[in-house]
Amino acid sequence: MEIDRYKIDLAETERIEKLMKKSQRPIPDPDDWLEEELKRNILLTTVDYVADWARSRSTFPLMFGLACCAFEMIGTAASRFDVTRYGMDIFRWSPRQADLMICAGTLTWKMAPAVRMIYDQMPEPKWVIAMGACAVSGGTFRESYSVVPGINRIVPVDVYIPGCPPRPEGLIYGINKIQQKILKDSIKNYQ
Ligand code: SF4
Structure with missing residues (x-):
């Protein structure tokens, strides 16, 4: 019987080509899932930003109720509005343990020196x-001989919250503004 060498060569070539194709297929990366996992779990930031964020979420407010607005401030700290969510766990009674003065209510000239003294006792x-x-501008009592027409005449004010009285949501909004201000005033500036 005559051997058809051409057919044998052809079959061999086909076999080799098939094998080549199979071996050139990219080997799947067993660590493919890792990249996706890293994307979801690793957050890149700077130490400055983390420190600023922590500082803005850990202010210690001073309980400073001067008149009727104080009840809305107290309501903000109670369970319904729960100001703890913003990192203000406990209102402080001592200015030495506080860094946020919430002046809630009418300030009289008689009380003004005490407010200034307490402000000076708070650490920087x-x-x-x-x-x-009332705290913003003297409010209804602006023309009164005994009322300070705005506490900014006694201490520097960072955020003004209007209303008579403002609701707890208003105070929470003001607190958020303070937090934004703290974030902008980065610790980088103190180096
Ligand atoms: S603003 Fe209105 S509620 Fe607040 S202390 Fe003055 S009078 Fe009272």
Whole structure:
């Protein structure tokens, strides 16, 4: 029987080509899932930003109720509005343990030196919120001989919250503004 060498060569070539194709297929990467997992779990940031963020979420407010607005401030700290969500766990009674003064209510000239003294006793950096029309500008009592027409005449104010009285949501909004301000005032600036 005559051997058809051409056919044998052809079959061999086909076999080799098939094998080549199979071996050139890319080998799947067993660590493919890792990249996706890393994307979901690793967050790149800077130490400065983390420190600023932590600082903005850990202010210690000073309980400073001067008149009727104080009840809205107290309501903000109670369970319904729960100001703890913003990192303000406990209102402080001592200025030495506080860095945020929330002046809620009417400030009289008689009380003004005490407010200034308490402000001076707070450690730096510190912030002040004027809560309510009376604290912002004297409110209804602006023309009165006994009322300070705005606490900014006594201490520097960072955030003004209008209203008579402002609701707890208003105070929470003001607190958010203070947090934004703290974030902008980065610790980088103190180096
Ligand atoms: S702003 Fe209105 S609620 Fe607040 S202390 Fe003044 S009068 Fe009272």
